[in-house]
Amino acid sequence: MNRRAFDRGRSACGPLRAFAFLHFLLVALMAPALAAPTPAVTSTVELRDMQTEHGPVRLPDDWSRTRPGFQGVAVYHTVFDAPSAPPGELQAVYLVRVCSNYELRINGRLLERGGSLREPVTRNCYHSQLVTLPEGTLRRGSNEFELRLAGYPLERVAARQRAGGLSEILIGPEDRMRALRDSQVFWNVTVAQIIAATLIVLGVVLLVLAYVRRMSYLAYFAAAAIGWAGLSARLWWRDIALPNDLVELMIWLGFVPVAVCAVLFLVRYAGVRSRKLDAMLWSQCLLAPLTYAMAGPNHLFTLAAVWYTALAAEVFAGIAIYLWQAWRAQRQEFWPMAFIMGAVALVLAAEVGIQDRVIALPNVHVIHFALPIIFCAVAFRLIQTFAHALRTAEEARIHLEARVREISAEIERNFANLAEARVEQIAEKERKRIAADLHDDLGAKLLTIVHTSDNDRISTLAREALEEMRLSVRGLTGKPVRLADALADWRAETVSRLGDAGIEVDWAGNEELAPRTLAARAYVQTTRILREAVSNMIKHSGASRCSVRCSTDEDFQLVIRDNGRGIPLELDGQLDRGHGMSSMKQRAKQLHGQCLVESGPGYGTVIRLTLPL
Amino acid sequence: MKNILLLEDLPEIRSWLKALVGQVFPQAHIAESARVHDARQQITAMRFDLALIDLGLPDGTGVDVVTALREAQPEAQSVVVTIHDDDDHLFPALQAGAFGYLLKEQSRDQLAEQLHRISQGEPPLSPSIARRVIQYFAAQAKPAAPLMPGVTLTERENEVLLRVAKGFTLPEIGVQLGLSRHTIADYVKQIYRKLNVSSRAEAALEAQRLGLFRR
Numbered sequence: 001m002n003r004r005a006f007d008r009g010r011s012a013c014g015p016l017r018a019f020a021f022l023h024f025l026l027v028a029l030m031a032p033a034l035a036a037p038t039p040a041v042t043s044t045v046e047l048r049d050m051q052t053e054h055g056p057v058r059l060p061d062d063w064s065r066t067r068p069g070f071q072g073v074a075v076y077h078t079v080f081d082a083p084s085a086p087p088g089e090l091q092a093v094y095l096v097r098v099c100s101n102y103e104l105r106i107n108g109r110l111l112e113r114g115g116s117l118r119e120p121v122t123r124n125c126y127h128s129q130l131v132t133l134p135e136g137t138l139r140r141g142s143n144e145f146e147l148r149l150a151g152y153p154l155e156r157v158a159a160r161q162r163a164g165g166l167s168e169i170l171i172g173p174e175d176r177m178r179a180l181r182d183s184q185v186f187w188n189v190t191v192a193q194i195i196a197a198t199l200i201v202l203g204v205v206l207l208v209l210a211y212v213r214r215m216s217y218l219a220y221f222a223a224a225a226i227g228w229a230g231l232s233a234r235l236w237w238r239d240i241a242l243p244n245d246l247v248e249l250m251i252w253l254g255f256v257p258v259a260v261c262a263v264l265f266l267v268r269y270a271g272v273r274s275r276k277l278d279a280m281l282w283s284q285c286l287l288a289p290l291t292y293a294m295a296g297p298n299h300l301f302t303l304a305a306v307w308y309t310a311l312a313a314e315v316f317a318g319i320a321i322y323l324w325q326a327w328r329a330q331r332q333e334f335w336p337m338a339f340i341m342g343a344v345a346l347v348l349a350a351e352v353g354i355q356d357r358v359i360a361l362p363n364v365h366v367i368h369f370a371l372p373i374i375f376c377a378v379a380f381r382l383i384q385t386f387a388h389a390l391r392t393a394e395e396a397r398i399h400l401e402a403r404v405r406e407i408s409a410e411i412e413r414n415f416a417n418l419a420e421a422r423v424e425q426i427a428e429k430e431r432k433r434i435a436a437d438l439h440d441d442l443g444a445k446l447l448t449i450v451h452t453s454d455n456d457r458i459s460t461l462a463r464e465a466l467e468e469m470r471l472s473v474r475g476l477t478g479k480p481v482r483l484a485d486a487l488a489d490w491r492a493e494t495v496s497r498l499g500d501a502g503i504e505v506d507w508a509g510n511e512e513l514a515p516r517t518l519a520a521r522a523y524v525q526t527t528r529i530l531r532e533a534v535s536n537m538i539k540h541s542g543a544s545r546c547s548v549r550c551s552t553d554e555d556f557q558l559v560i561r562d563n564g565r566g567i568p569l570e571l572d573g574q575l576d577r578g579h580g581m582s583s584m585k586q587r588a589k590q591l592h593g594q595c596l597v598e599s600g601p602g603y604g605t606v607i608r609l610t611l612p613l
Numbered sequence: 614m615k616n617i618l619l620l621e622d623l624p625e626i627r628s629w630l631k632a633l634v635g636q637v638f639p640q641a642h643i644a645e646s647a648r649v650h651d652a653r654q655q656i657t658a659m660r661f662d663l664a665l666i667d668l669g670l671p672d673g674t675g676v677d678v679v680t681a682l683r684e685a686q687p688e689a690q691s692v693v694v695t696i697h698d699d700d701d702h703l704f705p706a707l708q709a710g711a712f713g714y715l716l717k718e719q720s721r722d723q724l725a726e727q728l729h730r731i732s733q734g735e736p737p738l739s740p741s742i743a744r745r746v747i748q749y750f751a752a753q754a755k756p757a758a759p760l761m762p763g764v765t766l767t768e769r770e771n772e773v774l775l776r777v778a779k780g781f782t783l784p785e786i787g788v789q790l791g792l793s794r795h796t797i798a799d800y801v802k803q804i805y806r807k808l809n810v811s812s813r814a815e816a817a818l819e820a821q822r823l824g825l826f827r828r
Contacts, residue, residue, distance in 0.1 A: 440669055443696045444623055450718050451629040466718045470698060484779075488740040491780030499782065510780065 044172030045083045047145060050076040060097070062361070063164035064154035071156065073117060076147040076166065082138040083172055090174035091133045094181055096363055097167035098149060099125035100244075105146040106137055117150040120243055125162045126188045126235045126365075130181040132174055145169075152244055156297055158252035158304040160354060160361050167363065187364045189236050195372035196229035202379045203229065209386065217268035220261045221382060225375045227258035235368060245297045249289075252304045256288045259311035266318030270325035281314070305355045312348045319345060336381060344374050435473040442469055467531075471524045478520030483613075484510065486523050487550060490530050498546060501538040503562075509550040516552060516613050525587045526611065529595060530558070532580040533607050537562050541605060555593070558609040566599040617641045618664035620652045620678060621694065622671055626717065630665060630694065633721060637728050638663075649673035656682055661689045663732060666711070668695045668702055676709045683710030683809065692731055700741040708749075708812035712736050712805055735783075735798040736805060743777035746808055753811060764811040766804065773800045 048059050052074055057066050067074065085091060093104060093111075101114045101122040112131040115122025151164025170177060203226035210218035231254045240247050260281045267277065288307060295303045319341040326334040351367045353359040446469065449462035487510045498505045518526070537543055541564025549559045567581075581597055584607075588595035593611035617634055621627040624647075631643055644659070646652040649672045655661075656678070664682055666675040679691045693706045693714040703714050713736035715727055727737065750766055766774070769790075776786045787797045 436669075439696055444626075447696060447717055448623060448625045451721075452625050463718050463720075466696075470696075474699065485740070485744060488744075488778060488780030492740045492777075492782060495780070495785065496782050499784070507780075 043083050043085060044170055044176070045080055047078055047080055047169040047171065050078050050166075052076055059169065060167040061165055063151060064160075069153045069155065070164070071151070071153050073148050073150045074164075076145075076149065078145045079142050080145055080171070082140060082143055085173065090135070091138055091171060092174040092177040093131040093133065094170040094172070094177040095129040095131070095167065096170075096184060097125065097165065098129055098147075099162060099165050100151045102129070102150070102166075103148040104131050105144075105148075106133065107139060107144050108146075109137060111137065115239060117148065120239075120241060120247070121150045121152075123162070123234075123238045123240065123247075127238065128181045128184040128188070128363075130178055133171075152248075154301045156245060156248065156300055158248045158300055160301075160357070161365060162248070163301070165361075184363065188368060192232045192235050192368040192372065195369055195376070196232040199225045199229040199372055199375055199379075202376065206379060206382070213386075217265050218382065218386075220265035220268060221378065224258050224261035224265055225379065227254065227261060228372065228375060231255065231258065232368065232372070245300070248300055249292060249297075252300070252307070253285075253288055253292075255311065256285050256307070259315060260284060263314045263318040266315070266322040270322040271329075272321060272325075284311075305352075308355055309352050312352050315348060316345055333385075340374060340377050340381070344371070347371055347374070431476050435476060438469060438473055468528075471528060475521045475524035478523065480517040480519055481523045483516045483518050483552070483556065486518050486526070490527065491548075494530060494534050494548065497534050497538065503537065503543055504545045506545070506547040508548070516556070518556075518613070522591050522611060525591055526558070526609070529584045529587050529609060530560075532584050533560050536580060537564065537605070540567070541565060543604065552613065554612070556611045556613050558607075558611075560607040560609075561604060563604045566601050566603050566605050567597070615641060616659060616661045616663075617643045618646065618652065618655060618661045618666075618682075619643055620646045620649075620665065620670070620675060621667045622647045622669075633724055634665065634728070636721075637725050637732070647671075649675070649678055652678045653681055656685050660686060664689060664691045665694045665715070665728075666691055666706075668693060668697060668706060676706050679706055679709040679711050683813075690732070692728070700739075700745045703742060704745045704749075707742065707746075707805060708808055710809040710813075712802075733798075734802055735794075736801055738777050738783065738801050738804070740778050740780050743774050746804060747771075747774055747778060749808065750811070753815075764807050764814065766807060770800050770804050770807075773797060774804060 050057050050059060050061070052066075054067055054074075057076075061076075063070055063074070083091070093106075095102065095104075098114065101117055101124050103113045103117060104111045111133065112129070114124045114129055147166070147169075149164070149166055152162070154160065154163035157163050170180070203222040206218050206222035206225070210216070210222060231251065234251050242250075263281055264278065267274075291303055291307075292300070323334065323338055323341060326337055347367050347370045350359065354361060443466060446462045446466040450459050450466065453459040453462065491507050491510060495505045495507060537546060537560075541562050543562035543564030546560065546562045548561075549557075551557045584597075585595045588609060588611065591611050593609065595610075596608040597605065598608070599605040617638065619627065619630060619634065621630055627645060627647065631645065634641065634643055641663075644655050644661070646655055647670075649670050652666070661682070664678070666678050666682075668675040675693065675695075679693070682689050682691055690713075691706075691709075691711045693703065693711045694717055695702060695706075695714060696717050697703065698716050703711075706714065713727075713731040715724055715731075717724075719727070731737070754765065772790065773786055776789065777783070781789070783797050783801065784794060786792075787794050790797075
């Protein structure tokens with residue numbers, strides 16, 4: 001497959017490499033098994049047929065097929081013609097897959113040893129190898145090729161990727177071979193490393209978030225992501241000072257808690273909480289080593305394959321539960337998550353297929369980078385959802401705060417009003433008490449004088465005093481009076497009194513008044529003025545008709561006009577006291593208004609009262 | 614007029630009022646009383662046709678006597694005689710069933726004239742009292758008090774009330790509406806009656822509600 005990415009016209013410099021990555025991504029995502037042969041590049045030699053101590057094999061050689069159960073070092077021999085190359089060009093051998101470690105000799109000369117060939121054997125299964133041939137290594141014509149390969153039987157590893165085997169071998173110009181090797185390592189190892197680092201960062205962030213917000217599903221997700229990132233160390237950690245059996249066992253067992261966390265994340269995210277389910281899932285972490293202890297190291301692969309299938313099935317079930325819940329409760333969450341989960345299911349299914357040998361072992365392992373990317377996508381989605389919830393909560397909080405502020409302001413306002421009302425109430429109560437005292441005491445005494453005095457003047461004075469007292473009390477206790485009401489009272493009293501005295505009254509203007517109020521004091525004083533005017537008219541004017549006009553603009557105006565004889569000149573001033581003119585004027589002045597009296601013998605009297613409103 | 618109750622705590626005023634009542638109703642028997650307690654006893658002891666009741670008394674308010682008389686002898690006319698001319702004092706008495714009011718400081722002739730009119734079925738009605746009555750019935754008509762048994766004013770009664778509230782005198786309203794002085798007086802009597810009926814119903818409901826709460 002590598003030859004496909006490697007056409008004649010290209011040189012293996014930087015930009016081309018980037019193109020090659022892209023190409024590889026496409027190829028890798030579309031079909032993991034792309035081993036179809038394509039026409040050989042003239043300057044590259046491909047070694048396919050090998051001699052071994054077990055007879056001839058054709059590369060790629062899969063030990064589980066050609067030498068089942070073999071563990072140790074296998075030797076591959078062949079003779080090949082050196083590729084035609086311009087003089088001075090450096091040549092290299094590219095080994096796509098050597099599992100687990102190798103030693104390369106050409107023409108009897110040891111060129112490379114990938115690490116230790118003895119237990120613990122260096123783990124190069126995911127690392128494509130490039131062996132640069134020193135100048136003069138290759139002879140013109142035929143060359144001897146010898147490769148010693150140390151590896152483990154399929155039974156003793158937990159994944160097919162790490163079972164002993166050798167891929168096809170390319171010999172060609174060093175730069176092209178290096179490009180191929182770099183690309184292969186990039187996709188199988190570097191990408192996984194980058195993503196693993198990202199996953200760890202993301203996982204830690206989510207873990208902190210989960211701790212702070214007490215969200216268990218986030219914690220499970222973070223654990224699964226971190227666990228997966230940790231397990232991806234198998235791709236690049238080549239020299240582990242532990243026996244192979246132990247390392248394989250650890251890798252396999254490592255997947256169990258990761259899968260459990262993934263399932264728990266899905267289930268929790270779907271809102272399902274069940275202690276029984278949790279216990280069952282976690283019990284697998286104990287069950288797995290137990291089954292290993294029963295089966296023994298020689299059945300590791302079968303055991304692991306069964307476990308992988310079971311764990312994948314659990315994840316599928318978790319996905320199904322989650323999607324079912326999302327479909328019912330959060331439809332907008334369903335489609336993006338269904339897409340992501342579908343991808344997870346596809347990748348897992350492909351990997352299970354590879355392990356179960358339904359699908360041939362590809363050179364690029366999609367699961368190594370596809371699944372972490374999916375992890376990242378889910379994490380992104382989770383954070384997005386969380387951020388959205390946070391924003392909503394923040395908005396709700398701001399709204400609530402505003403509401404609380406509003407309500408406290410209202411309460412304060414109400415309280416102030418209440419306090420004011422309370423003060424007003426107390427003042428009112430006190431005024432009422434004073435008024436009642438005045439009535440009961442002073443009122444009763446004046447009343448007694450009114451009705452028991454034989455002297456008319458005294459009883460009249462007492463009656464007037466009583467009226468004064470009553471008006472004073474009213475000014476003391478009264479609330480503001482609507483102007484219309486005040487005029488109604490005045491009208492009724494005036495019309496009634498003048499009517500009784502046989503004076504015809506024409507009162508107009510009540511209807512057109514603006515809706516204003518009069519302070520109690522103003523009401524009382526105006527009542528006195530009006531009463532006085534009416535009394536004067538009855539007593540002195542000899543009028544037969546009277547007109548009253550009221551109007552409001554800036555001020556309130558009352559004009560009382562009679563057709564009587566007016567106030568005689570000689571009386572004006574001297575007898576003013578008796579006519580009460582000065583007291584009328586005095587009262588108007590107290591209210592910051594004025595009371596004008598126009599009179600002349602024969603013209604009648606006009607009283608103009610103007611009060612500010 | 615045969616039996617008249619006179620409730621007044623000030624002796625001078627009482628005797629003065631007694632003379633006045635004797636002048637208006639020469640044949641009447643006048644039972645005097647200076648306290649709420651005495652008046653209540655007299656109400657149970659004998660029947661009255663008319664009662665002149667002062668509001669501020671040493672042992673209570675005359676309103677209670679008005680209420681008691683209204684309950685014991687519905688046909689008796691209660692007239693409030695008071696020094697208070699404001700509706701705050703008069704309105705409760707009218708609600709309790711008083712049929713009119715006299716202001717004490719008026720001259721003997723004025724009082725005699727008014728008493729005569731009241732006994733003839735022509736109670737006075739001032740603008741401020743009319744406004745209070747309007748407010749009262751408006752509050753009753755509100756859906757907030759749906760339990761209140763409906764005693765409503767007729768359109769004509771309302772018309773009269775509104776005109777009084779605007780400051781027109783009863784004779785003026787009679788001219789405006791083309792009604793006789795008697796008819797207008799009848800409307801005013803009806804207004805007083807309905808005010809009393811409605812107020813009593815309200816009081817009864819209030820008592821019932823308090824009773825329910827107490828239970």
